[in-house]
Amino acid sequence: MENSSNRMDNSSHLILHLTPKSDLEQGVTIITRGEGVSVFDKEGNRYLDMVAGITRPVHVGYGRPELAQAVYDQICELSYFTPMAFANVPAMELAKVLAQITPGAINRFTFECSGSEAVETAMKLAKHYHFFNDNKSRFKIISRRGAYHGVNGIGLRALGSVPAMRQIMEPLAPGGIFVDSPYCYRCPLGLIYPDCDIACARNIEQIIEFEGPEYISAFIGEPIQQAYGALSPPPEYWTIVRRICDTYGILLIIDEVICGFGRTGKMFGIQHFPIQADLLTMAKGITSGYVPLGAVGCTDEVWEPIAVFNHLHTYGNHPVPCAAALKNIEILEREKLIEKSAAVGEHLLKGLHQLQHHPIVGEVRGTGLFAAIDFTSDKKTRAVLPTSQILGMITRARHKGLIVKLAPGRMAIEFAPPLVIRKEEVDYALQIIDAVIAEEEKQMGI
Numbered sequence: 012m013e014n015s016s017n018r019m020d021n022s023s024h025l026i027l028h029l030t031p032k033s034d035l036e037q038g039v040t041i042i043t044r045g046e047g048v049s050v051f052d053k054e055g056n057r058y059l060d061m062v063a064g065i066t067r068p069v070h071v072g073y074g075r076p077e078l079a080q081a082v083y084d085q086i087c088e089l090s091y092f093t094p095m096a097f098a099n100v101p102a103m104e105l106a107k108v109l110a111q112i113t114p115g116a117i118n119r120f121t122f123e124c125s126g127s128e129a130v131e132t133a134m135k136l137a138k139h140y141h142f143f144n145d146n147k148s149r150f151k152i153i154s155r156r157g158a159y160h161g162v163n164g165i166g167l168r169a170l171g172s173v174p175a176m177r178q179i180m181e182p183l184a185p186g187g188i189f190v191d192s193p194y195c196y197r198c199p200l201g202l203i204y205p206d207c208d209i210a211c212a213r214n215i216e217q218i219i220e221f222e223g224p225e226y227i228s229a230f231i232g233e234p235i236q237q238a239y240g241a242l243s244p245p246p247e248y249w250t251i252v253r254r255i256c257d258t259y260g261i262l263l264i265i266d267e268v269i270c271g272f273g274r275t276g277k278m279f280g281i282q283h284f285p286i287q288a289d290l291l292t293m294a295k296g297i298t299s300g301y302v303p304l305g306a307v308g309c310t311d312e313v314w315e316p317i318a319v320f321n322h323l324h325t326y327g328n329h330p331v332p333c334a335a336a337l338k339n340i341e342i343l344e345r346e347k348l349i350e351k352s353a354a355v356g357e358h359l360l361k362g363l364h365q366l367q368h369h370p371i372v373g374e375v376r377g378t379g380l381f382a383a384i385d386f387t388s389d390k391k392t393r394a395v396l397p398t399s400q401i402l403g404m405i406t407r408a409r410h411k412g413l414i415v416k417l418a419p420g421r422m423a424i425e426f427a428p429p430l431v432i433r434k435e436e437v438d439y440a441l442q443i444i445d446a447v448i449a450e451e452e453k454q455m456g457i
Protein backbone atom coordinates (compact mmCIF):
# COMPACT_ATOMS: atom_id res chain seq x y z
CA MET A 12 0.00 0.00 0.00
CA GLU A 13 1.84 3.05 -1.19
CA ASN A 14 -0.73 5.78 -0.67
CA SER A 15 -1.10 9.05 1.11
CA SER A 16 -1.02 7.25 4.46
CA ASN A 17 2.12 6.98 6.49
CA ARG A 18 1.89 3.21 6.79
CA MET A 19 2.91 0.22 4.70
CA ASP A 20 0.62 -2.76 5.14
CA ASN A 21 0.38 -6.32 3.90
CA SER A 22 -0.80 -5.29 0.45
CA SER A 23 2.67 -3.91 -0.36
CA HIS A 24 4.94 -5.95 -2.63
CA LEU A 25 7.82 -5.39 -0.26
CA ILE A 26 8.95 -8.14 2.14
CA LEU A 27 10.29 -6.71 5.41
CA HIS A 28 12.93 -8.40 7.52
CA LEU A 29 12.09 -9.85 10.94
CA THR A 30 8.61 -8.29 10.94
CA PRO A 31 5.68 -10.51 11.94
CA LYS A 32 2.80 -10.28 9.49
CA SER A 33 0.57 -9.34 12.42
CA ASP A 34 2.55 -6.08 12.73
CA LEU A 35 1.54 -5.21 9.19
CA GLU A 36 -2.13 -5.27 10.11
CA GLN A 37 -1.63 -1.87 11.73
CA GLY A 38 0.88 -0.97 9.03
CA VAL A 39 4.50 0.00 9.61
CA THR A 40 5.92 3.52 9.46
CA ILE A 41 7.51 4.65 6.19
CA ILE A 42 10.68 6.67 6.76
CA THR A 43 11.42 9.10 3.97
CA ARG A 44 14.24 11.40 5.05
CA GLY A 45 17.15 11.74 7.46
CA GLU A 46 19.08 14.77 8.73
CA GLY A 47 21.79 14.73 11.40
CA VAL A 48 20.47 12.48 14.17
CA SER A 49 16.82 12.66 13.11
CA VAL A 50 14.65 10.83 10.62
CA PHE A 51 11.26 11.87 9.27
CA ASP A 52 8.28 9.77 8.23
CA LYS A 53 5.99 10.22 5.27
CA GLU A 54 3.80 12.64 7.21
CA GLY A 55 6.77 14.73 8.25
CA ASN A 56 6.89 13.52 11.88
CA ARG A 57 10.38 13.82 13.29
CA TYR A 58 12.08 11.09 15.35
CA LEU A 59 15.31 11.44 17.30
CA ASP A 60 17.18 8.32 16.24
CA MET A 61 18.97 6.90 19.29
CA VAL A 62 20.02 3.74 17.43
CA ALA A 63 21.51 5.19 14.23
CA GLY A 64 19.09 3.54 11.80
CA ILE A 65 18.08 0.84 14.34
CA THR A 66 20.76 -1.54 13.05
CA ARG A 67 23.18 1.26 14.14
CA PRO A 68 25.41 1.98 11.14
CA VAL A 69 24.84 5.75 10.79
CA HIS A 70 27.93 7.03 12.62
CA VAL A 71 28.38 10.37 10.84
CA GLY A 72 24.64 11.14 10.85
CA TYR A 73 22.17 11.44 7.98
CA GLY A 74 22.30 13.63 4.89
CA ARG A 75 26.00 14.24 4.24
CA PRO A 76 26.44 15.66 0.73
CA GLU A 77 30.20 14.90 0.90
CA LEU A 78 29.46 11.20 1.02
CA ALA A 79 27.00 11.43 -1.85
CA GLN A 80 29.66 13.29 -3.84
CA ALA A 81 32.31 10.65 -3.12
CA VAL A 82 29.98 7.93 -4.35
CA TYR A 83 28.98 9.96 -7.41
CA ASP A 84 32.59 10.73 -8.33
CA GLN A 85 33.63 7.10 -8.01
CA ILE A 86 30.72 5.89 -10.14
CA CYS A 87 31.74 8.35 -12.85
CA GLU A 88 35.39 7.28 -12.61
CA LEU A 89 35.02 3.50 -12.32
CA SER A 90 31.69 2.00 -11.30
CA TYR A 91 32.83 -1.61 -11.10
CA PHE A 92 35.55 -4.10 -11.89
CA THR A 93 36.17 -7.68 -10.76
CA PRO A 94 37.97 -8.50 -7.49
CA MET A 95 39.75 -11.44 -9.16
CA ALA A 96 43.20 -10.88 -10.69
CA PHE A 97 42.62 -7.09 -10.91
CA ALA A 98 42.81 -4.35 -8.32
CA ASN A 99 41.15 -0.95 -8.09
CA VAL A 100 42.39 2.23 -6.45
CA PRO A 101 39.71 2.88 -3.76
CA ALA A 102 39.92 -0.73 -2.47
CA MET A 103 43.72 -0.52 -2.30
CA GLU A 104 43.57 2.87 -0.58
CA LEU A 105 40.99 1.70 1.91
CA ALA A 106 43.10 -1.36 2.73
CA LYS A 107 46.04 0.98 3.35
CA VAL A 108 44.02 3.26 5.63
CA LEU A 109 42.62 0.30 7.56
CA ALA A 110 46.12 -1.10 8.02
CA GLN A 111 46.95 2.18 9.78
CA ILE A 112 43.86 2.49 11.97
CA THR A 113 43.04 -1.11 12.92
CA PRO A 114 44.61 -2.28 16.17
CA GLY A 115 47.48 -4.71 16.53
CA ALA A 116 49.01 -6.45 13.56
CA ILE A 117 45.94 -6.54 11.29
CA ASN A 118 47.43 -5.70 7.91
CA ARG A 119 45.59 -7.39 4.98
CA PHE A 120 42.01 -6.65 3.97
CA THR A 121 39.28 -7.78 1.64
CA PHE A 122 35.88 -6.21 1.11
CA GLU A 123 32.39 -7.65 1.05
CA CYS A 124 28.85 -6.28 1.00
CA SER A 125 27.73 -6.73 4.60
CA GLY A 126 28.72 -7.72 8.10
CA SER A 127 27.32 -11.21 7.56
CA GLU A 128 29.53 -11.68 4.54
CA ALA A 129 32.51 -10.28 6.42
CA VAL A 130 31.95 -12.88 9.16
CA GLU A 131 31.54 -15.61 6.55
CA THR A 132 34.74 -14.53 4.84
CA ALA A 133 36.69 -14.34 8.10
CA MET A 134 35.65 -17.91 8.87
CA LYS A 135 36.71 -18.96 5.37
CA LEU A 136 40.08 -17.23 5.77
CA ALA A 137 40.59 -18.99 9.11
CA LYS A 138 39.83 -22.32 7.41
CA HIS A 139 42.25 -21.46 4.59
CA TYR A 140 44.97 -20.65 7.13
CA HIS A 141 44.62 -24.05 8.77
CA PHE A 142 44.28 -25.84 5.43
CA PHE A 143 47.50 -24.38 4.07
CA ASN A 144 49.22 -25.15 7.37
CA ASP A 145 48.22 -28.77 6.83
CA ASN A 146 45.63 -28.72 9.61
CA LYS A 147 42.79 -29.74 7.35
CA SER A 148 40.56 -31.09 10.10
CA ARG A 149 40.04 -27.71 11.77
CA PHE A 150 36.50 -26.64 10.90
CA LYS A 151 34.64 -25.94 14.14
CA ILE A 152 33.85 -22.41 15.27
CA ILE A 153 33.36 -21.36 18.89
CA SER A 154 30.94 -18.53 19.65
CA ARG A 155 28.97 -17.40 22.66
CA ARG A 156 25.36 -18.13 23.58
CA GLY A 157 23.74 -14.78 22.97
CA ALA A 158 26.04 -13.95 20.05
CA TYR A 159 24.93 -12.28 16.86
CA HIS A 160 27.21 -12.61 13.84
CA GLY A 161 24.86 -12.33 10.90
CA VAL A 162 22.52 -14.35 8.78
CA ASN A 163 24.58 -16.26 6.24
CA GLY A 164 25.56 -19.93 5.97
CA ILE A 165 28.53 -20.73 8.16
CA GLY A 166 28.18 -17.55 10.20
CA LEU A 167 24.62 -18.52 11.07
CA ARG A 168 25.88 -21.51 13.01
CA ALA A 169 27.56 -19.05 15.41
CA LEU A 170 24.29 -17.25 16.06
CA GLY A 171 23.57 -17.59 19.75
CA SER A 172 20.85 -14.96 20.04
CA VAL A 173 17.62 -14.73 17.99
CA PRO A 174 17.41 -18.58 18.09
CA ALA A 175 14.49 -18.54 15.63
CA MET A 176 16.74 -17.16 12.89
CA ARG A 177 19.14 -20.06 13.35
CA GLN A 178 16.64 -22.81 14.07
CA ILE A 179 14.43 -22.33 11.02
CA MET A 180 17.50 -22.76 8.80
CA GLU A 181 18.71 -25.95 10.49
CA PRO A 182 20.41 -28.24 9.70
CA LEU A 183 23.29 -25.78 9.44
CA ALA A 184 26.88 -26.26 8.41
CA PRO A 185 28.28 -28.53 11.12
CA GLY A 186 30.80 -27.35 13.67
CA GLY A 187 29.09 -24.62 15.72
CA ILE A 188 30.18 -24.75 19.37
CA PHE A 189 28.63 -22.44 21.95
CA VAL A 190 30.15 -21.25 25.23
CA ASP A 191 28.68 -18.95 27.89
CA SER A 192 28.58 -15.19 27.51
CA PRO A 193 30.21 -12.98 30.15
CA TYR A 194 26.81 -11.69 31.27
CA CYS A 195 27.60 -10.76 34.88
CA TYR A 196 24.23 -9.19 35.74
CA ARG A 197 22.54 -12.56 35.15
CA CYS A 198 25.52 -14.89 35.19
CA PRO A 199 24.66 -18.07 33.23
CA LEU A 200 26.77 -20.00 35.77
CA GLY A 201 25.08 -18.39 38.76
CA LEU A 202 28.38 -16.88 39.94
CA ILE A 203 29.36 -13.41 41.08
CA TYR A 204 32.26 -11.37 39.73
CA PRO A 205 35.13 -11.31 40.75
CA ASP A 206 34.76 -14.42 42.96
CA CYS A 207 33.75 -16.31 39.80
CA ASP A 208 37.39 -16.20 38.65
CA ILE A 209 35.94 -15.49 35.17
CA ALA A 210 34.69 -19.09 34.90
CA CYS A 211 32.81 -18.24 31.65
CA ALA A 212 36.23 -17.67 30.00
CA ARG A 213 38.18 -20.40 31.80
CA ASN A 214 35.53 -23.05 31.01
CA ILE A 215 36.24 -22.58 27.29
CA GLU A 216 39.34 -24.72 27.76
CA GLN A 217 37.31 -27.74 28.92
CA ILE A 218 34.94 -27.34 25.99
CA ILE A 219 37.88 -27.24 23.59
CA GLU A 220 39.31 -30.41 25.13
CA PHE A 221 35.90 -32.07 24.81
CA GLU A 222 35.39 -31.01 21.18
CA GLY A 223 38.99 -31.80 20.18
CA PRO A 224 41.36 -28.87 19.60
CA GLU A 225 42.50 -30.39 16.32
CA TYR A 226 38.98 -29.80 14.94
CA ILE A 227 38.63 -26.17 16.00
CA SER A 228 39.37 -23.37 13.57
CA ALA A 229 38.40 -20.13 15.34
CA PHE A 230 36.73 -18.37 18.23
CA ILE A 231 34.49 -15.46 17.23
CA GLY A 232 33.20 -12.76 19.55
CA GLU A 233 32.24 -9.10 19.66
CA PRO A 234 34.55 -7.10 21.94
CA ILE A 235 31.45 -5.56 23.55
CA GLN A 236 28.43 -7.71 22.91
CA GLN A 237 25.12 -6.44 21.63
CA ALA A 238 22.74 -9.26 22.53
CA TYR A 239 22.08 -8.58 26.22
CA GLY A 240 22.57 -4.87 25.61
CA ALA A 241 26.01 -3.24 25.20
CA LEU A 242 27.65 -5.88 27.35
CA SER A 243 31.28 -5.24 28.19
CA PRO A 244 32.97 -8.33 29.64
CA PRO A 245 35.07 -8.22 32.84
CA PRO A 246 38.49 -6.68 32.12
CA GLU A 247 40.26 -10.06 32.39
CA TYR A 248 37.94 -11.85 29.94
CA TRP A 249 39.62 -11.28 26.58
CA THR A 250 43.12 -11.89 27.98
CA ILE A 251 42.00 -15.35 29.14
CA VAL A 252 40.28 -16.13 25.82
CA ARG A 253 43.36 -14.97 23.87
CA ARG A 254 45.62 -17.20 25.98
CA ILE A 255 43.37 -20.23 25.48
CA CYS A 256 43.23 -19.64 21.71
CA ASP A 257 47.03 -19.42 21.60
CA THR A 258 47.43 -22.59 23.63
CA TYR A 259 45.34 -24.59 21.15
CA GLY A 260 46.30 -22.91 17.86
CA ILE A 261 42.78 -21.45 17.48
CA LEU A 262 42.43 -18.17 15.60
CA LEU A 263 40.64 -15.29 17.32
CA ILE A 264 38.12 -13.43 15.16
CA ILE A 265 37.04 -10.16 16.76
CA ASP A 266 33.73 -9.04 15.28
CA GLU A 267 33.80 -5.25 15.11
CA VAL A 268 30.69 -4.96 12.93
CA ILE A 269 28.96 -2.83 15.59
CA CYS A 270 31.86 -1.63 17.73
CA GLY A 271 34.17 -0.57 14.92
CA PHE A 272 34.63 3.03 13.75
CA GLY A 273 34.05 4.80 17.04
CA ARG A 274 30.86 3.31 18.43
CA THR A 275 32.46 2.60 21.84
CA GLY A 276 34.57 5.75 22.13
CA LYS A 277 37.66 4.18 20.57
CA MET A 278 38.17 3.49 16.89
CA PHE A 279 37.71 -0.25 17.56
CA GLY A 280 36.03 -1.95 20.50
CA ILE A 281 38.89 -4.36 21.14
CA GLN A 282 41.11 -1.37 21.95
CA HIS A 283 39.44 -1.34 25.38
CA PHE A 284 41.26 -4.61 26.10
CA PRO A 285 44.96 -5.51 26.11
CA ILE A 286 44.79 -8.17 23.40
CA GLN A 287 45.11 -8.42 19.64
CA ALA A 288 42.95 -10.22 17.13
CA ASP A 289 44.05 -12.57 14.35
CA LEU A 290 41.12 -11.51 12.19
CA LEU A 291 38.81 -8.50 12.43
CA THR A 292 35.36 -8.16 10.84
CA MET A 293 33.88 -4.76 10.08
CA ALA A 294 30.79 -3.24 8.43
CA LYS A 295 28.12 -0.69 9.48
CA GLY A 296 30.16 2.33 10.64
CA ILE A 297 32.74 1.76 7.91
CA THR A 298 30.46 3.65 5.49
CA SER A 299 27.98 4.96 8.08
CA GLY A 300 25.39 2.89 6.20
CA TYR A 301 25.38 5.20 3.16
CA VAL A 302 26.21 2.24 0.91
CA PRO A 303 26.68 -1.42 1.87
CA LEU A 304 30.18 -2.58 2.76
CA GLY A 305 31.73 -5.27 4.94
CA ALA A 306 35.43 -5.81 5.48
CA VAL A 307 37.73 -8.45 6.90
CA GLY A 308 41.24 -7.82 8.10
CA CYS A 309 43.85 -10.37 9.09
CA THR A 310 47.44 -10.35 10.26
CA ASP A 311 50.38 -11.15 7.99
CA GLU A 312 50.81 -14.29 10.05
CA VAL A 313 47.34 -15.48 9.01
CA TRP A 314 47.74 -14.34 5.41
CA GLU A 315 51.27 -15.63 4.83
CA PRO A 316 50.59 -19.39 4.40
CA ILE A 317 47.48 -18.88 2.22
CA ALA A 318 48.62 -19.51 -1.36
CA VAL A 319 45.28 -18.45 -2.83
CA PHE A 320 42.05 -17.30 -1.24
CA ASN A 321 39.56 -19.53 -3.01
CA HIS A 322 36.73 -17.06 -2.87
CA LEU A 323 35.06 -14.83 -5.43
CA HIS A 324 31.90 -12.86 -5.57
CA THR A 325 30.91 -10.22 -8.04
CA TYR A 326 30.81 -7.31 -5.63
CA GLY A 327 33.98 -8.09 -3.67
CA ASN A 328 36.40 -5.13 -3.30
CA HIS A 329 33.77 -2.92 -4.98
CA PRO A 330 35.27 0.51 -5.73
CA VAL A 331 32.12 2.54 -4.96
CA PRO A 332 31.54 1.56 -1.30
CA CYS A 333 35.31 1.62 -0.77
CA ALA A 334 35.34 5.26 -1.93
CA ALA A 335 32.45 5.98 0.44
CA ALA A 336 34.35 4.32 3.32
CA LEU A 337 37.42 6.46 2.65
CA LYS A 338 35.34 9.62 2.81
CA ASN A 339 33.48 8.38 5.88
CA ILE A 340 36.72 7.65 7.77
CA GLU A 341 38.02 11.07 6.74
CA ILE A 342 34.90 12.65 8.30
CA LEU A 343 35.19 10.55 11.48
CA GLU A 344 38.78 11.72 11.92
CA ARG A 345 38.33 15.33 10.79
CA GLU A 346 35.35 15.94 13.09
CA LYS A 347 36.95 13.97 15.95
CA LEU A 348 33.84 11.83 16.20
CA ILE A 349 35.64 9.04 18.04
CA GLU A 350 36.61 11.41 20.86
CA LYS A 351 33.08 12.82 20.75
CA SER A 352 31.64 9.34 21.10
CA ALA A 353 33.71 8.88 24.26
CA ALA A 354 32.73 12.25 25.77
CA VAL A 355 29.02 12.25 24.86
CA GLY A 356 28.89 8.55 25.71
CA GLU A 357 30.01 9.37 29.26
CA HIS A 358 27.25 11.96 29.46
CA LEU A 359 24.71 9.38 28.25
CA LEU A 360 25.90 6.82 30.78
CA LYS A 361 25.73 9.35 33.59
CA GLY A 362 22.16 10.15 32.58
CA LEU A 363 21.25 6.48 32.44
CA HIS A 364 22.69 5.95 35.93
CA GLN A 365 20.29 8.61 37.17
CA LEU A 366 17.42 6.36 36.06
CA GLN A 367 18.55 3.59 38.38
CA HIS A 368 16.17 4.75 41.10
CA HIS A 369 13.35 3.27 38.98
CA PRO A 370 12.26 -0.10 40.41
CA ILE A 371 12.27 -1.75 36.96
CA VAL A 372 15.72 -0.51 35.92
CA GLY A 373 18.01 -3.42 36.71
CA GLU A 374 21.41 -2.48 35.38
CA VAL A 375 22.63 0.24 33.07
CA ARG A 376 25.73 -0.36 30.97
CA GLY A 377 27.61 1.63 28.41
CA THR A 378 30.89 2.17 26.63
CA GLY A 379 31.09 5.23 24.41
CA LEU A 380 27.85 5.65 22.50
CA PHE A 381 26.82 2.03 22.95
CA ALA A 382 24.61 1.71 26.03
CA ALA A 383 21.66 -0.18 27.44
CA ILE A 384 19.14 -0.43 30.23
CA ASP A 385 18.62 -4.02 31.39
CA PHE A 386 15.14 -4.22 32.94
CA THR A 387 13.94 -6.36 35.81
CA SER A 388 10.66 -7.03 37.56
CA ASP A 389 12.55 -7.62 40.82
CA LYS A 390 15.80 -5.88 41.67
CA LYS A 391 16.70 -8.57 44.25
CA THR A 392 16.25 -11.67 42.08
CA ARG A 393 17.03 -9.80 38.83
CA ALA A 394 14.05 -11.50 37.21
CA VAL A 395 13.61 -10.49 33.59
CA LEU A 396 10.90 -7.92 32.85
CA PRO A 397 8.53 -9.45 30.26
CA THR A 398 9.56 -8.48 26.73
CA SER A 399 6.01 -7.27 25.99
CA GLN A 400 6.47 -4.54 28.62
CA ILE A 401 9.84 -3.48 27.19
CA LEU A 402 8.32 -3.38 23.71
CA GLY A 403 5.46 -1.30 25.12
CA MET A 404 7.97 1.27 26.43
CA ILE A 405 9.75 1.33 23.06
CA THR A 406 6.46 1.95 21.25
CA ARG A 407 5.47 4.73 23.64
CA ALA A 408 8.90 6.33 23.20
CA ARG A 409 8.37 6.25 19.45
CA HIS A 410 5.01 7.98 19.85
CA LYS A 411 6.89 10.69 21.71
CA GLY A 412 9.37 11.04 18.83
CA LEU A 413 12.22 8.85 20.08
CA ILE A 414 13.61 5.74 18.42
CA VAL A 415 15.29 3.15 20.66
CA LYS A 416 15.47 -0.61 20.19
CA LEU A 417 15.05 -3.91 21.97
CA ALA A 418 18.40 -5.65 22.37
CA PRO A 419 18.31 -9.10 20.70
CA GLY A 420 18.37 -10.84 24.10
CA ARG A 421 14.92 -9.22 24.61
CA MET A 422 15.66 -7.96 28.14
CA ALA A 423 17.12 -4.53 27.50
CA ILE A 424 16.63 -1.29 25.61
CA GLU A 425 19.66 -0.31 23.59
CA PHE A 426 21.08 3.10 22.69
CA ALA A 427 23.59 3.57 19.87
CA PRO A 428 22.97 7.01 18.33
CA PRO A 429 24.91 8.63 15.50
CA LEU A 430 28.26 9.80 16.86
CA VAL A 431 27.36 13.39 15.96
CA ILE A 432 24.68 13.52 18.66
CA ARG A 433 24.88 16.50 21.01
CA LYS A 434 24.54 16.41 24.79
CA GLU A 435 21.22 18.34 24.63
CA GLU A 436 19.83 15.69 22.31
CA VAL A 437 20.95 12.98 24.72
CA ASP A 438 19.21 14.86 27.55
CA TYR A 439 16.02 15.06 25.50
CA ALA A 440 16.16 11.31 24.85
CA LEU A 441 16.76 10.61 28.55
CA GLN A 442 13.72 12.70 29.52
CA ILE A 443 11.50 10.65 27.24
CA ILE A 444 12.95 7.37 28.51
CA ASP A 445 12.45 8.52 32.11
CA ALA A 446 8.82 9.32 31.29
CA VAL A 447 8.04 6.01 29.57
CA ILE A 448 9.63 4.04 32.42
CA ALA A 449 7.55 6.00 34.95
CA GLU A 450 4.40 5.31 32.88
CA GLU A 451 5.23 1.60 32.77
CA GLU A 452 5.72 1.50 36.53
CA LYS A 453 2.42 3.32 37.05
CA GLN A 454 0.65 0.72 34.90
CA MET A 455 2.30 -2.00 37.00
CA GLY A 456 0.96 -0.29 40.12
CA ILE A 457 4.45 0.43 41.47
Ligand SMILES: Cc1ncc(COP(=O)(O)O)c(C=O)c1O
Pocket residue numbers: 066125126127128130159160161162233237266267268269294295
Ligand atom coordinates in the same frame (compact mmCIF):
# COMPACT_ATOMS: atom_id res chain seq x y z
C1 LIG B 1 28.34 -8.22 15.55
C2 LIG B 1 27.66 -8.40 14.24
N1 LIG B 1 28.23 -9.18 13.32
C3 LIG B 1 27.66 -9.36 12.11
C4 LIG B 1 26.46 -8.75 11.80
C5 LIG B 1 25.86 -8.92 10.46
O1 LIG B 1 25.98 -7.74 9.74
P1 LIG B 1 24.98 -7.41 8.54
O2 LIG B 1 23.65 -7.19 9.15
O3 LIG B 1 25.58 -6.20 7.89
O4 LIG B 1 24.99 -8.58 7.62
C6 LIG B 1 25.85 -7.92 12.73
C7 LIG B 1 24.59 -7.24 12.43
O5 LIG B 1 23.98 -6.61 13.23
C8 LIG B 1 26.47 -7.74 13.98
O6 LIG B 1 25.90 -6.97 14.91
